[in-house]
Structures are given as C-alpha cells and as structure tokens.
Amino acid sequence: MNDNKSLFSAGASVARGNLRYIVWFYLLNLLLGWLGASGLGTHAHSIMDHSLYSDKLLHGFNPAVLIELLNRPEFGPMKSSTMPSLFFGILFLLSSLTFMPGVLLGYSSDHRISRDEFFRACGRNLWRFVRLFVMAAIVVGITLGLLSAAFEFLAKAADNTNYERLPFFTHLAGWTIMLLALTKIRLWFDLAQTDVVLSDQNAVRKSLGFGFRAMRKNRVRLLGTYVLIALVGLVVLVGGIVLWNMIVPSSSVFGAFLVSQFMLLLLLAIRFWQRAAAVALYVKEMAEPVVEVAPVVAAIVVAQ
Amino acid sequence: MSFSCRRLGLFLLFSGSLPALAQTPAAVSIPTTTSAINSATPMSQRVVHYEIDAKYNAKNHTVDADETLTYHNLTGQPLDTFPFHLYLNAFQPTSTWLREGKREGTRNQDFEKWDPKSYGASEIKSFEVVGQGDLTSQVQFIHPDDDNKDDRTVVQVHLPKPIPVDGYVQFKIKFRDQFPKTLERTGWDRDSIVGGQWFPKVGLWIHGAWNCHQFHAYTEFFADFGVYDVKLTVPQNEVVGASGIQVSDVSNSDGTRTVAYHGDDIHDFAWTASPHYKIVDDTFNGSMGPVKIRVLLHPGHMFLAERHTRIVHQTMDHFDRWYGPYPYKTLTVVDTEPGSQAFGMEYPTFITGGASWFDPEGSLSEPEGVVEHEFGHQYWYGMVATNEFEDAWMDEGINQYTEAKIMDSIFGKSTSIFNNLWGMSVGEDDGDRLFMLPVADLDPMTRKGWKFADSDSYGGITYGKTAVVLLTLESIIGEDTMRQAMHTYFMRYRFTHPVPEDFLKTIEEVSGKDLRWYFSQAVYGAQVLDFRVLKVSNVPVDWYKEDLKEKKGETEYISNAWIHRKGDFVIPVDLEIKFDNGESLREHWDGQDRWVRYQYQKKAKIESVEIDPDHKIQFDRNNFDNSYVVKANPAPASKIVHYWEFISQFLAQVATWWLV
Numbered sequence: 001m002n003d004n005k006s007l008f009s010a011g012a013s014v015a016r017g018n019l020r021y022i023v024w025f026y027l028l029n030l031l032l033g034w035l036g037a038s039g040l041g042t043h044a045h046s047i048m049d050h051s052l053y054s055d056k057l058l059h060g061f062n063p064a065v066l067i068e069l070l071n072r073p074e075f076g077p078m079k080s081s082t083m084p085s086l087f088f089g090i091l092f093l094l095s096s097l098t099f100m101p102g103v104l105l106g107y108s109s110d111h112r113i114s115r116d117e118f119f120r121a122c123g124r125n126l127w128r129f130v131r132l133f134v135m136a137a138i139v140v141g142i143t144l145g146l147l148s149a150a151f152e153f154l155a156k157a158a159d160n161t162n163y164e165r166l167p168f169f170t171h172l173a174g175w176t177i178m179l180l181a182l183t184k185i186r187l188w189f190d191l192a193q194t195d196v197v198l199s200d201q202n203a204v205r206k207s208l209g210f211g212f213r214a215m216r217k218n219r220v221r222l223l224g225t226y227v228l229i230a231l232v233g234l235v236v237l238v239g240g241i242v243l244w245n246m247i248v249p250s251s252s253v254f255g256a257f258l259v260s261q262f263m264l265l266l267l268l269a270i271r272f273w274q275r276a277a278a279v280a281l282y283v284k285e286m287a288e289p290v291v292e293v294a295p296v297v298a299a300i301v302v303a304q
Numbered sequence: 305m306s307f308s309c310r311r312l313g314l315f316l317l318f319s320g321s322l323p324a325l326a327q328t329p330a331a332v333s334i335p336t337t338t339s340a341i342n343s344a345t346p347m348s349q350r351v352v353h354y355e356i357d358a359k360y361n362a363k364n365h366t367v368d369a370d371e372t373l374t375y376h377n378l379t380g381q382p383l384d385t386f387p388f389h390l391y392l393n394a395f396q397p398t399s400t401w402l403r404e405g406k407r408e409g410t411r412n413q414d415f416e417k418w419d420p421k422s423y424g425a426s427e428i429k430s431f432e433v434v435g436q437g438d439l440t441s442q443v444q445f446i447h448p449d450d451d452n453k454d455d456r457t458v459v460q461v462h463l464p465k466p467i468p469v470d471g472y473v474q475f476k477i478k479f480r481d482q483f484p485k486t487l488e489r490t491g492w493d494r495d496s497i498v499g500g501q502w503f504p505k506v507g508l509w510i511h512g513a514w515n516c517h518q519f520h521a522y523t524e525f526f527a528d529f530g531v532y533d534v535k536l537t538v539p540q541n542e543v544v545g546a547s548g549i550q551v552s553d554v555s556n557s558d559g560t561r562t563v564a565y566h567g568d569d570i571h572d573f574a575w576t577a578s579p580h581y582k583i584v585d586d587t588f589n590g591s592m593g594p595v596k597i598r599v600l601l602h603p604g605h606m607f608l609a610e611r612h613t614r615i616v617h618q619t620m621d622h623f624d625r626w627y628g629p630y631p632y633k634t635l636t637v638v639d640t641e642p643g644s645q646a647f648g649m650e651y652p653t654f655i656t657g658g659a660s661w662f663d664p665e666g667s668l669s670e671p672e673g674v675v676e677h678e679f680g681h682q683y684w685y686g687m688v689a690t691n692e693f694e695d696a697w698m699d700e701g702i703n704q705y706t707e708a709k710i711m712d713s714i715f716g717k718s719t720s721i722f723n724n725l726w727g728m729s730v731g732e733d734d735g736d737r738l739f740m741l742p743v744a745d746l747d748p749m750t751r752k753g754w755k756f757a758d759s760d761s762y763g764g765i766t767y768g769k770t771a772v773v774l775l776t777l778e779s780i781i782g783e784d785t786m787r788q789a790m791h792t793y794f795m796r797y798r799f800t801h802p803v804p805e806d807f808l809k810t811i812e813e814v815s816g817k818d819l820r821w822y823f824s825q826a827v828y829g830a831q832v833l834d835f836r837v838l839k840v841s842n843v844p845v846d847w848y849k850e851d852l853k854e855k856k857g858e859t860e861y862i863s864n865a866w867i868h869r870k871g872d873f874v875i876p877v878d879l880e881i882k883f884d885n886g887e888s889l890r891e892h893w894d895g896q897d898r899w900v901r902y903q904y905q906k907k908a909k910i911e912s913v914e915i916d917p918d919h920k921i922q923f924d925r926n927n928f929d930n931s932y933v934v935k936a937n938p939a940p941a942s943k944i945v946h947y948w949e950f951i952s953q954f955l956a957q958v959a960t961w962w963l964v
Contacts, residue, residue: 033953037945044941052914052931054940061727062718064734065927066944068741072926085948089956096964129964136963162494162580164604164642164661182962245727253943260950264957271961 007225011277014107015269021103022272025096026265032092036085043075059251097133101125103272104197107279121197128196131204136189143185147178183226188215190278198282214285225277233270236263325382326435326465328472334376335531340549340568340653341631342593348569348799351376352530356503359537359560360577365492367481371503374474377467379509384466386475387446387516388459391501394519395424395484395491398454400447404521409759411488411522412645424484424491428459428504434474436464449518449754457519459504477504486641489649489656493641496578498656500649501525503573510691510801517693520754522762524685524692524699525572529799532567538577545600545636546575547654569631569799570652571689576600576638584609588620592629595620601639605659608671612637612657615672615714619679622710626787627683628794635682637675648674650681666725668715677707687798695804696762697749697827701770702807706790708732708771733775733922739768744925745832749773750804772922773826779920780822781815789814825873826923834871835915836929838899840864842909857885863910865932868899871925880917883908890917910934 015022047069048054056065070078102118113121151174158166192204192211201207215222240263248255334350341347358369377383394401397418406415415422431440439461446460447453467473481502484491490500507516508528515526537560538544548567555561567573581600588595599612616637620630638656640646647658655678659671680703684690690698711720711732718731743764746757756762778786793802793810808823825831845860846852852859865881879891885908893900904910914931916924924930 029953029956032956033949036952037949040948041941041945044944045936045938047928048941048944049936049938050931050933051928052912052933053927054937058940058943060724060729062730062734063722063728064730064738067738069928069944071741072928081948085952089952089959092956093960093964096960100964133963140962159643160494164602167643168662186962250727251939253939253946256943257946260946264950264953267954267957271957 007221007277007281008228010280011225011229011273011275014276014280015273018103018106018272018276021106022265022269025099025272026268028095029092029264029268030261032088032095033085036088039084040081043081044069047072047074058253061250097129098122098126100193100275101129101197103275104194104279107276108194108198108283124200125197128202128204128207129193132189132193132196132208135204135208136185139185139189140182143181144178147174147181150174151178179230180223180227183230184215184219184223186274187222187226187278188212190275191215191282194279194282198279198286214281218281218285222278222281226274229270229274229277232273233267236266236270240266324465325468326463326471326473328468332374332434332472332474334374334472337531337566337568339551340566340570340633342590342595342633343631346569347631348529349378350530350569351378351528352506354503354505354530354532354534354573356532356534356573357537358503358535360497360499360539360542362495362497362539362542362577365483365497367483367499367502369479369481369503371477371479372474373477373504373506374472375467375506377469377471377473380469382466382468383473383509384463385514386461386463386473387448387507387514388461388504389501389507389516389519389525390426390428390457390459390504391519391525392424392426392481392483392490393456395422395487396454396456398452399457399519400450400452400455401457401488401519401521403452404754408521411759413487419485421485422487423482424487425480425482426502426504427480427482429478429480430476431461432476433461433463434476439463447518448516449520452518455518458507458516475506479504486645489646490574491646493644493646496576496580496641496644498574498576498638498640498646498649500574500651501572505572508801515691515693517754520693522756522759523753524696526689526691526693526801527571529569529571529689532565532570532573534567534573534575535562535564536575536577537562539579541579542577543579543581543583543600544575544577545581545598545638545654547573547636547652549634567652570686572651574649574651574654576640576654576656578641581639582606584613586613586616588617588630588635590620590624590630592631593633595630595632596634597637598634599637599639602642602659604642604661605639608639608659608663611663612639612659612671612675615675616679618714619676619710622713623680623683623706626709627706627791628798630682631687632682635679637679639671648678650678650685652686653682655679655681664725666723667721668711668719668723669721672715673707673711673721676711677703680706680710683794683798688794689799689801691801691803692753694752695750696753696766697770698802698804698807700766701749702774704736704767704771705774708736708775733772736768736771736775737922740764740772740923741768741925744769744923745830748830749827769923775922776826776920777811777819777822779918779922780819781811781817785815786811822875825875829873831873832871832925833873833875833921833923834869834925835877835895836868836870836926837913837915837932838866838868840866840910840913840932840934842934845905857907860905860907861909863904863906863908865902865910865913866899867893867902867913867915869895869897875921877916877921878918880914881910882912882914884911 056062099122101121105121106113155167155170158170188211191214192207195201195207195210196204244259248259334353336346338344353374355372356369358367360367428443431443432438443459443461445456446458447455486493490498505527507514508526532548536544540559540561544563546565547570548565551566552564580603582603584599584601586597588597597616601609632653634653636654640656640658646656649656657671657674663670684703685699692699715723719729720732721730721735722728743761746761747765749765749770789811792814793807797806812819842861842863844852844854845862874895876894881889891902912933
C-alpha cells in the first residue's frame with residue numbers, strides 16, 4: 001500500500017514538474033477538435049443563426065429539435081460533419097504517438113530537457129513507437145474480441161433468467177474486467193515504450209519482454225496505481241458532467257465550453273500521471289539491478 | 305381487400321338451386337349478460353358469443369382448446385360462407401406477415417436468420433357446425449389480399465345450408481396453438497406468456513362483404529362485438545390476468561387450476577400468465593361506476609407500482625371527463641416480461657405495458673406513456689372499433705393525438721416525454737412531428753395498412769402525422785370545439801365500426817365549418833406543408849443621398865419580407881413582424897399563392913419575421929426556416945458545435961489512452 005502510494009505520488013510529482021507537456025497536448029487536442037468540428041459548425045451556423053427555432057436548443061435542450069437539425073438536407077450527410085472529426089481524432093492519436101518519446105524522456109530526466117533533446121527523442125523513436133502501436137493494437141484487438149465474445153455469451157445466458165438486472169450487471173462486470181485487462185496491456189506497453197526511449201532500444205521485442213517482466217514483478221503495485229489514477233479520472237468525468245449539468249445555465253455557451261474543456265484538460269493530465277508513474281517505476285527498476293549486479297562483476301574481476 | 309360471398313348467394317338464388325336454409329339450433333342465442341359492464345343493458349349489437357375452454361402447457365407454450373362460437377346473422381342476407389382468422393400462423397417462414405416483414409421490417413425483428421423459437425401456429429383439429437355436421441375437411445386456407453398460397457392466416461368454410469337472416473349458427477372448433485417466442489405482442493418469454501390473437505376468430509361482415517384480411521407485417525385487427533366466456537387451465541403456480549371479469553378460480557387435482565373469465569361487449573380476448581407477477585389492485589370511480597384496476601407487475605418493478613396506478617387514474621379521469629365514460633368493470637394492466645417484444649398492446653379491458661428496473665422519473669415514455677397510450681385504445685379500438693387493417697390512423701393515430709393531449713395536460717406541453725431528463729426536455733408533439741418528418745410525402749393517412757411504402761411510412765404517417773394533423777386541426781377549430789367533437793364522435797360511434805368519413809363529418813358538424821379543404825390535403829392527400837421566410841430587406845428611403853447617415857429611430861426605411869410556400873399544402877397562416885423600435889405587427893396570409901411580400905415604410909428596420917408565431921401548425925416540414933432574425937445569433941449553433949467538439953476531443957483522448 002505504501003509502495004502504491006509512493007508510485008502514485010511519485011507519478012504525480014513527475015507530471016506536476018512537467019506540466020508543459022500536458023498543456024501542449026491539451027492545446028493540440030483542442031485545436032484538432034476545433035478543426036474537426038468546423039465542418040459541422042459551418043452547416044449548423046448556416047441553418048441556425050437566423051432562426052428563432054434554434055432557441056429550443058439554447059434555452060434547454062430538446063433532442064427532437066437536434067435530430068430535426070441533423071436530418072435537414074442542407075445540413076448535408078452526417079458523414080460530412082463527422083468524418084473531419086474522425087480524421088482529426090486520428091491525427092491527435094498519431095501526434096501523441098510521435099511526441100510521446102520526448103515526453104517520456106522529459107519525465108525520466110531530473111532536469112528540464114531542451115527542445116533539441118525532446119525532438120531528437122521523438123525522431124529517433126518514431127518507427128519503434130509505430131511498431132509498438134501496431135503490436136498494441138493487435139493485442140488489444142484480440143483481447144477485446146475474446147473478452148467481448150465471452151461476456152456476450154454470459155450476457156445472453158443472463159438474459160434468459162428472470163432476474164432483470166443480471167444482464168446489466170453481467171455487462172458491467174464484463175466492462176470492468178475488460179477495462180482492467182486493457183489497463184494491464186496499456187501498462188505493459190507503457191513500460192515497453194519507456195524502455196525503448198530510455199535505453200535507446202531498437203529491438204522493441206526486447207522492450208516488450210522487459211515491460212512484461214516488470215509488469216509481472218510489480219503487478220499489484222503498478223496495476224493498483226494505474227487503477228487508482230483511472231478512478232480519479234472517473235471522478236473527474238462524472239463530477240465534471242454533474243457540475244456542468246448543475247451549475248452551467250443551458251444558455252451559457254461559454255460556461256459550458258469552460259467546464260467541458262477543463263474536464264478534458266484534467267482527463268489528459270490523468271493519463272499523463274499514469275505515464276509518469278510508469279516512468280518513475282522504470283527508473284526505480286533500472287536502478288535496483290545495478291546494486292545487485294555490481295558485486296558479481298567485482299567477483300569476476302577478483303577471479304581473473 | 306375484402307371478399308364477398310354475396311355474389312355466390314345471388315348466383316345460387318337465380319340458378320334455382322338454393323339449398324334449404326339452416327334451422328337455428330334450439331335455445332341458441334347471444335347472451336344479454338351485463339355482469340362485466342356498468343350498464344343494465346348490453347351496450348353493443350352483439351354478434352358473437354365465444355365460449356373457449358383452453359388448457360395451457362407452460363413447458364411447450366401450447367394451448368389445446370375447445371371453442372364454441374355462436375354467430376348471429378345480422379347482415380340482412382343469408383350467409384353460407386364464413387372466414388376465420390388464424391393469426392398465429394403468421395409466424396411461419398413463408399407467411400405473408402414474414403414475407404412483408406423481410407421486405408419492409410416488422411416490429412423490432414429483422415429476421416436476418418430464421419429462429420425456430422419464432423414459430424407459431426394455430427391448427428384446427430376439428431370443425432363442426434351444429435346441425436350441419438363435421439366440416440373439418442371443408443376448411444380451406446384462402447389469401448384474400450395477395451397471391452401467397454403459403455399464407456395460412458385465413459381459412460374459409462362453406463356451409464351446406466345457409467344461415468338465414470337473423471338466424472344463429474354454432475361452430476364447435478377444436479384447435480391447438482403453438483405460441484412463438486413473443487412476436488407482434490403475442491407469445492412467451494422466459495416463463496411468462498401473453499396470449500393474444502390466439503383463437504380461430506370469425507371475420508366481420510361489413511358494407512355487404514366479409515372483411516377478413518390476412519395477417520400483414522404491421523396491420524392489426526377487426527372483429528365483431530359480443531360476449532366471451534373463457535376458461536383457462538394453467539399450472540397451479542401461474543398468476544393469470546385476462547380480458548373481462550374473473551368469475552371463478554378452481555384448483556384441479558392434476559396440479560392445475562382453471563380460471564374462468566366473462567366479457568361483455570368486447571371484440572377480442574387476451575390473457576397472460578406468469579409465476580412471477582405481483583398483483584396491485586386499485587379502483588377508479590368513473591362516471592358509469594367503479595372500475596377495478598388490476599396491475600400485474602414483475603417483482604423487480606414493484607417500485608413502479610405507484611407510477612402505474614397514478615397514470616392509470618389520471619388517464620381514466622381525463623378520458624372520462626373529455627371523451628366519455630369507460631363502461632367496463634375491470635381494467636387489467638400487464639407489466640410484460642422485461643425486454644420482451646410483448647411491450648405495449650391493447651386488448652379489450654386488458655392492456656400490456658412495459659417498464660425497466662431503470663426508469664428515471666424524468667423519462668415518461670415508460671411506464672406512463674405506454675400505459676396512457678394503451679388505455680387510450682380502450683376508446684379508439686376497444687369501443688370505437690374501427691377497421692385496424694384498413695384505417696389504422698383511426699385507432700393508432702387518433703389515440704396518438706389523445707395521448708399528446710392527455711400527457712401534455714398531466715406533465716406539461718414541452719415535457720411530456722422527457723421532463724428535464726439530464727437537461728433534456730421533449731414534448732409529445734415534438735415526438736409525433738419527428739416521427740412524421742422523414743416520411744411526410746410518402747403515403748396518405750387513409751392508405752390501407754399493408755399498402756404503405758414501408759414500415760417507417762406506416763408508423764410515421766399512421767401515428768405521427770395523424771397526431772400532428774389533429775393537433776393542427778384543433779388550432780383551426782379551437783381546442784374546446786375539438787374536444788367536443790371528439791366527445792360527440794365517441795358517444796355516437798362507441799360499440800360500432802365507423803369509417804373515416806364518420807369521424808371527419810362529426811368534426812365538421814360540431815365545429816360548424818367546412819373543412820374539406822383541410823381533410824382533402826391532410827387526411828386523403830400526401831401534400832407536404834413547408835413555409836419559409838424567403839428573405840428580408842431594410843433599405844433607407846434616402847439611400848441615394850451621399851451624406852446619408854443611418855440613425856436608429858430617425859432614418860426611414862422601406863422594409864420588405866418575402867414569405868414562400870415551398871410545399872404543396874395550402875393553409876392560411878399568421879405572421880409576426882418585429883421592428884427594432886419594439887413595434888410588432890401581425891399579418892394573415894391565405895397561403896394560396898406561392899409567395900407573398902409584405903412591405904412597410906417606417907423609422908425602424910425589420911428585426912425578425914416569424915411564420916405561425918403561435919405555433920398552431922404542427923406539421924411544417926422545416927421549422928428552422930419559418931423565422932428569420934436579421935441580426936444573427938450564433939449562440940445556439942456554437943453550443944451544438946462545442947458539444948460536438950467536446951465529444952470528439954474526448955473520443956480522441958480515449959483512443960489515444962488505450963493505443964498509444
């Protein structure tokens with residue numbers, strides 16, 4: 001528990017010391033989100049700006065009016081509004097993939113790394129990270145597929161019982177287990193990514209091996225830390241939505257924007273916190289063997 | 305499509321080979337009982353008396369039954385041919401119901417793959433006509449609506465001796481039902497069952513012909529009024545509910561019990577059984593007497609008992625005050641198996657609803673909406689027994705309209721579906737309009753049920769369009785007049801089978817207005833109503849002066865507003881023009897031409913133009929262009945964009961969280 005706490009706070013301390021990464025990534029997320037939504041904005045403004053009917057979506061929120069809006073021919077097909085967001089969402093993912101090595105280097109360093117060091121780390125590790133990304137996607141895909149099939153089967157069985165809530169709880173349990181499995185996979189790959197960057201490892205399979213071993217060795221501590229941080233994220237998400245609903249008047253566009261964006265900023269920070277915790281563990285892990293190996297090397301020297 | 309034996313009768317008459325008329329069996333008549341209604345005399349012209357003794361096998365979901373049907377020939381001519389519905393045969397792969405369903409969609413079932421559990425059947429084991437012998441071999445499947453020889457939902461039997469005018473005939477039928485896993489609101493789910501459309505039911509003679517349609521993908525039913533005496537034998541542990549009043553409940557030595565029901569002046573009989581139902585009893589004191597309400601709830605839904613009884617009371621009270629009395633002594637409300645396709649359905653004095661363990665107070669579609677809707681059918685279907693095959697709008701649509709009126713009255717006009725549920729509010733009229741919009745120009749309301757373009761059009765027009773057409777009609781003739789017209793229609797046509805013109809003429813009569821211009825477009829036509837503000841201009845009178853400096857309140861403008869009728873539906877409409885000095889003007893346009901321009905010369909500019917400012921017209925296809933505000937207000941669109949931006953940013957973060 002104390003270990004968990006230390007990793008939890010060590011991660012927080014590392015993330016707090018490098019807030020600029022969170023801010024940059026958030027700004028990138030915001031910019032790409034805005035670009036993605038601009039197509040929808042053009043359509044929406046052209047239909048709504050001069051109409052009194054739009055008020056039904058401003059003061060209060062009438063989903064029937066929203067559906068009517070989305071189905072207007074002049075709004076265009078939904079695809080033309082949603083595809084840009086999808087593309088810019090993918091762009092955010094790829095950008096994160098590209099710049100994450102620099103972040104991990106920054107997190108492991110006891111000083112503020114230079115811009116050169118940051119980008120050099122990004123460039124040097126780009127292809128390695130792409131490979132890890134593909135592997136992560138395959139592992140996540142297979143795991144999700146198997147678990148979904150298993151839980152779908154269970155949910156169907158639950159549906160045949162007379163206990164109405166059982167299918168819901170089966171699904172809930174399924175999602176929880178899937179999230180835990182995904183968290184574990186993410187943890188494994190986070191450690192592998194950290195190893196790739198900090199040991200300049202070109203053979204990503206070795207980093208994956210390292211990540212797997214480190215994860216197994218610290219499974220309770222690390223998984224506990226990740227889950228604890230994720231729970232903080234859940235509290236932020238639920239609390240943010242409740243606050244949004246309770247304190248922001250439905251007609252306050254700016255208020256809604258502020259609350260929603262603050263929520264997104266915090267969620268991003270939560271993920272970086274997990275990353276920082278993994279880096280803190282890695283640094284600790286790498287330090288420990290040095291202490292153990294040194295006497296062996298000395299013994300060899302003596303033998304010679 | 306109806307079919308007739310009249311021609312056959314005439315042929316036989318003129319060919320000189322008319323067989324001897326059948327003698328009415330001794331002591332046969334239709335009972336004049338009134339034990340199930342709060343009336344000393346029968347309320348309908350009773351044509352049929354069904355006596356059914358049914359044994360339910362809960363394990364196999366089968367029913368073995370003996371049916372005695374007494375039919376009173378009130379058609380005004382001898383009858384020698386009788387058609388019967390066998391609705392459960394619709395649930396077979398080659399039936400018309402399923403073929404249409406594959407083509408156009410059924411209620412909640414896509415039939416991508418045939419599931420043997422969907423199989424249903426009604427098999428006639430023997431068919432005897434009292435005094436005329438065993439006619440089992442004479443029973444033939446017919447398909448009056450299409451050329452599907454594999455459809456087995458209607459049978460016909462030809463009698464050796466015609467039944468004379470005002471004579472009686474008694475059919476003794478043994479049949480076996482196999483219920484499907486619930487389809488079209490009938491069948492089993494887990495260990496519960498709702499038995500609807502489950503017995504051989506004679507067609508209805510109307511307008512000189514038999515009306516006995518096949519079971520189609522989204523049509524409903526049509527039958528004669530009469531008396532029902534039904535005995536249901538079920539396993540001892542089952543809790544049973546059914547149409548009519550319960551008259552006995554006897555335990556049998558074989559571990560079963562037999563529950564008997566009696567119904568007066570009803571035209572169908574449905575039942576349900578489940579070992580899990582919890583019973584909640586209540587009483588409503590209506591203007592014709594007390595009504596015993598029985599709610600059969602699932603154990604996990606007991607927390608919804610009060611919501612069920614409250615909405616039943618509120619609905620019955622509104623119907624009683626607005627449209628007329630509910631004469632039956634009972635109403636059974638069934639909370640169907642969770643997740644089942646049984647959900648909401650109407651049968652005389654017996655309705656099914658649906659609820660979930662997660663039904664927040666702010667979501668009124670269930671149980672409130674569905675219970676209100678199905679109770680409404682006690683009036684528009686149950687008592688005003690229109691032809692659901694051919695005039696579906698007269699039961700579903702009129703009922704949807706009264707649902708909107710009553711739900712709005714109870715829960716508020718803009719909050720009768722979602723009442724500030726997580727910040728969202730939706731009213732019944734919003735829902736109805738939305739239902740109609742995608743299919744507004746596909747079919748007229750008067751299309752026969754199975755001839756709509758597809759299931760979306762059937763639903764959108766029959767339910768959605770009818771409701772908004774009647775809501776708009778109400779704004780034309782006035783709310784009180786409309787209510788009076790509905791009351792008159794109900795009281796005049798209850799326990800009969802009115803046709804569309806009966807309803808429309810009643811409205812014209814009560815309102816004292818010629819409304820043909822409206823009915824021809826809205827009811828019989830598929831014209832689309834769509835107005836828009838085409839453009840607005842404000843030009844200074846002294847526009848040509850080089851030194852012109854516009855000043856609010858001093859500069860004089862020539863302002864114009866153009867209104868365009870885009871759709872083919874012609875209807876008069878009001879307009880409101882607001883100026884930037886606070887002045888507001890009302891105009892009335894007859895809507896006859898395609899467009900109209902209004903011009904004003906004032907020391908003020910037009911600030912906004914709104915078509916139909918009182919929102920009387922409910923079925924304009926595009927409400928966004930019904931107004932024009934000169935100064936743009938980007939806030940509503942910005943709100944939508946911010947919401948979308950939030951969602952897309954969040955999803956991008958989630959994907960990145962797990963993959964990078």
